[in-house]
Amino acid sequence: MASAAIPAHPATERTNYLTNGFSVKSWLLTTDHKRIAVLYLISITLFFFLGGFFAMLIRLELLTPASDLMHTDTYNKAFTMHGMIMVFFFLIPVVPATLGNFLVPLMIGAKDLAFPRINLLSWYLYVLGGILITHCMLTGGVDTGWTFYTPFSTAFTNTKIIEAGLAAFVAGFSSIFTGLNFIVTIHRMRAPGLTWNRLPLFIWANYATSLIMILGTPVVAITIVLVAVERLFHLGIFDPRLGGDPLLFQHLFWFYSHPAVYIMILPSMGIISELITAFSRKRVFGYNFVALSSVAIAVIGFLVWAHHMFVAGISLYAAMVFSFLTFFVGVPSAIKVFNWTATLYRGSISYATPMLYAFGFIGLFTIGGLTGLFLATLGIDVHVTDTYFVVAHFHYVMVGGVLMGFLGGLHFWWPKISGRLYPEGWAKLSALFVFVGFNLTFFPQFILGYLGMPRRYADYSHMPEFQVLNVLSTAGSSVLAVGYLLPMIYFVWSLRYGPLADANPWAAAGLEWKTASPPPTFNFDETPVVTWEAYNYDEIELKEQKEVAVG
Amino acid sequence: MSKYLPLWPDQASTMAGQVDALYIYLLLVSGVMTLLIYLAVVVLAIRYRRMPGRDAEQIHGSTILEIGWSVIPFGVMLTFFIWGALIYFKERTPPTDATEVYVVAKQWMWKIEHMEGQREINELHVPVGQNVKLVMTSQDVIHSFFIPAFRIKQDVLPGRYTxxxxxxxxxxxxxxxxxxxxxTSHSGMIGNIVVMEPQDYAQWMAGGPAAPLADTGKQLFTALGCSTCHRLDTQGRGPNLQGAYNKPVLLEDGRTVVADENYVRESILNPTAKIVSGFKPVMPTFQGLVTEEQLNALVAYVKSLNQPPAGAAGAQNQPAAPPTGQPQKMQVQ
Known part of the structure; x- marks a missing residue:
């Protein structure tokens, strides 16, 4: 039994955050942002594989045109669970709550987040939300799709709307607290000398994300409450039979859920900026533009929600305004891609696994982003909205973007988190599986979409011409599944058998690499003083990896 | 090939070509963009790969480049916006001379009512070359009326017309x-848009083809390939239909049902629902491939197989005048 308490006596062997207490209590009641990040990592991984399980059910059902694997009701519940789990319990929290939680204090030279207990509370809320959605799933599920469109959700389905809504509601507060914590921390706890224009771009990205979290999430929370009120008390809000307006729901829902897309993608974009610079050994091209484009995306992202509603029955001119505004959000995204590419110029580029994921991100996000322009274009959107074209587009952004970024970041910072190196060969192989499997899964869906196959169809037996493309997609999804299972295996393997990592195995810039791997509980022995700009790889080469704070 | 792996949808409305033109423009522009970015990444990644003795050169950025690659793409995007908005404007402004058809959606069917009083379910007959305006509402939840071959779609809402x-x-x-x-049956809420030549349409409106339904059915029975399996002996892969109508049938699952009109209809549309004992569920569905009229004709033909005793030649029974009205074209996508 390790005697708890703060080390009054100098330990002979240095303890780090992982060895500072081994009891269950020391984990479940921890306020260490790094331990909370690990708790998040474990729970989010569980939900990722649960969401992935439903994805496989969907792909298997669509292997054949007929609805033969499961009843259509079951299929409808499967894609609803897939969407809800992936959106609320994976994509939204995945980067901020794991890597963000772990790295934000380290990168700005702080001991912890501003509100460590609120940070722990946000993990408990996440878990509570997760338990609710799991319970909902096991006791009958919900069949509305993750979008909960009214009046179907308030008056026409008898599945567990209230419980599913409550799960999203609770998980929403988890992300509000995380956002609040990040904003205060980034404003108030930066190390001396770490000015805003010296901040790592990952911090900028998480800052922009946090703004959306605290401004957008309350709106979806209110919307869920309104759905519950109409469903339980028949108060007419959305159902026209009660005098409500079903489009009001869509406005409220997308007011949050479109910016939520940027909650998902921005932190991954931040990761890509870190990876590209570290593996090109270069300053980022156009730091100010990359940093401010994150903020621009966060702000403009709030003004484009009705582009989900071009055929929903909004007015002709409203549609035109929202189409126009949507193109604005394309500009900062394009700026990022161009600057990353320009950063490669005259770099010293290594093909380590994290960099492969960064390349993958650029490749897939480019397609995801450009097809977003198709959907912003009114004349095209009318035809392809609610078809597989949309499904393909957002998976290119969500899976091709968010997940590629997350996996790249996880490989990059794994030595810092675990103190161990992962097996590079296996990692490259799995990156290849992910890239090939992803494209095989989702590229055919663009074609299916333009052909007109609607999304959320359990059965296409009257359209057998869609089968070949669906078979390709299902085949790709199994390759993709292998690509996701492999890291799961070798990361766990490396915890015991991986070579020990030193403080800075990549010789990367950034304060997080100037402390031990894994870091001690309070991160730095002395508060670092920052006198350099971000990604000062030229200075690092000269100083040949000056060791800081490992004494 | 294209039957199993179609890559482009049918073009069957005035809008289809316009939407496709814009789509091709976007494909070209974004294809070039993608290619340029991929090429840049690949070339740079190879050209500047890590090599001993070569350090990275630090470059801070270039405001001119930043402005360039913000403004130029935005200019290109504006062309997307304008072209797309023009098409959308046309799509949302029905011509004044359009014929009106009323559509009522409900879970899970489309009910169509023509001004002339013709009613249809999950099927809409329209003539070539005429502007048609659908006035739509829903009895329950939100649906969306989508015709891929026309490149148009509109949500159908309860409590209002769209x-x-x-x-x-x-x-x-x-x-x-x-x-x-x-x-539940969202994926079953599908149907056919039957586009007919004006004279066929007029005839359809007037009450259907003049030819005896069973004759049309017989032609269809051959044209659709039914006769290759449903042979008039015991060697076929499907049951012999001679004299089968209105008789009890023993099913594969042990039940016995009477082969009435509904059974025949179901067997054509959903062949695996009730498999006759001793046969395999090999028949493909014809839902979406045969119209209601064709279906009726097929049912009528199956009924007619009960009439002639085995010896008499059924075909000569009704020499009949050649059908004056062309049976409507059957075009399968």
Whole structure:
């Protein structure tokens, strides 16, 4: 039994955050942002594989045109669970709550987040939300799709709307607290000398994300409450039979859920900026533009929600305004891609696994982003909205973007988190599986979409011409599944058998690499003083990896 | 090939070509963009790969480049916006001379009512070359009326009308889908848009083809390939239909049902629902491939197989005048 308490006596062997207490209590009641990040990592991984399980059910059902694997009701519940789990319990929290939680204090030279207990509370809320959605799933599920469109959700389905809504509601507060914590921390706890224009771009990205979290999430929370009120008390809000307006729901829902897309993608974009610079050994091209484009995306992202509603029955001119505004959000995204590419110029580029994921991100996000322009274009959107074209587009952004970024970041910072190196060969192989499997899964869906196959169809037996493309997609999804299972295996393997990592195995810039791997509980022995700009790889080469704070 | 792996949808309305032109423009522009970015990444990644003795050169950025690659793409995007908005404007402004058709959506079917009083379910007959305006509402939840071959779609809401208009250009049968998720049988809320030549349409409106239904059915029975399996002996892969109508049938699952009109209809549309004992579920569905009229004709033909005793030649029974009205074109996508 390790005697708890703060080390009054100098330990002979240095303890780090992982060895500072081994009891269950020391984990479940921890306020260490790094331990909370690990708790998040474990729970989010569980939900990722649960969401992935439903994805496989969907792909298997669509292997054949007929609805033969499961009843259509079951299929409808499967894609609803897939969407809800992936959106609320994976994509939204995945980067901020794991890597963000772990790295934000380290990168700005702080001991912890501003509100460590609120940070722990946000993990408990996440878990509570997760338990609710799991319970909902096991006791009958919900069949509305993750979008909960009214009046179907308030008056026409008898599945567990209230419980599913409550799960999203609770998980929403988890992300509000995380956002609040990040904003205060980034404003108030930066190390001396770490000015805003010296901040790592990952911090900028998480800052922009946090703004959306605290401004957008309350709106979806209110919307869920309104759905519950109409469903339980028949108060007419959305159902026209009660005098409500079903489009009001869509406005409220997308007011949050479109910016939520940027909650998902921005932190991954931040990761890509870190990876590209570290593996090109270069300053980022156009730091100010990359940093401010994150903020621009966060702000403009709030003004484009009705582009989900071009055929929903909004007015002709409203549609035109929202189409126009949507193109604005394309500009900062394009700026990022161009600057990353320009950063490669005259770099010293290594093909380590994290960099492969960064390349993958650029490749897939480019397609995801450009097809977003198709959907912003009114004349095209009318035809392809609610078809597989949309499904393909957002998976290119969500899976091709968010997940590629997350996996790249996880490989990059794994030595810092675990103190161990992962097996590079296996990692490259799995990156290849992910890239090939992803494209095989989702590229055919663009074609299916333009052909007109609607999304959320359990059965296409009257359209057998869609089968070949669906078979390709299902085949790709199994390759993709292998690509996701492999890291799961070798990361766990490396915890015991991986070579020990030193403080800075990549010789990367950034304060997080100037402390031990894994870091001690309070991160730095002395508060670092920052006198350099971000990604000062030229200075690092000269100083040949000056060791800081490992004494 | 294209039957199993179609890469482009049918073009059957005045809008289809316009939407496709814009789509091709976007494909070209974004294809070039993608290619340029991929090329840049690959070339730079290879050209500047890590090598001993070569350090990275630090470059801070270039405001001119930043402005360039913000403004130029935005200019290109504006062309997307303007072209797209022009098409959308046309799609949302029905011509004044359009014929009106009323559509009522409900879980999970489309009910169509023509001004002339013709009613249809999950099927809409329209003539080539005429502007048609659909006035739509829903009885329950939100649905969406989607005709891929026309490149148009409009949500159908409870409690209000939404409209959609088109002018069909190609005779044939096209998919109608519900594109807004609406519950259990969302994927079953589909149907056919049957585009007919004006004279066929007039005839359809007047009450259907003049030829005896059973004759049309017999032609269809051959044309659709039914006769290759449903042979008039015991060697076929499907049951011999001679004299089968209105008789009890023993099913594979042990039940016995009477082969009435509904059974025949179901067996054509959903062949695996009730498999006759001793046969395999090998028959493909004809839902979406045969119209209601064709279905009726097929049912009538199956009924007619009960009439002649084995010896008499059924074909000579009714020499009949050659059908004056052409049976409507059957175009399968």
């Amino acid at each position: 409209t959609l208009w088109f002018k069909a250009t190609q005779a044939g049968t096209y998919h109608l889908f519900c594109a807004e998720y609406c519950g």
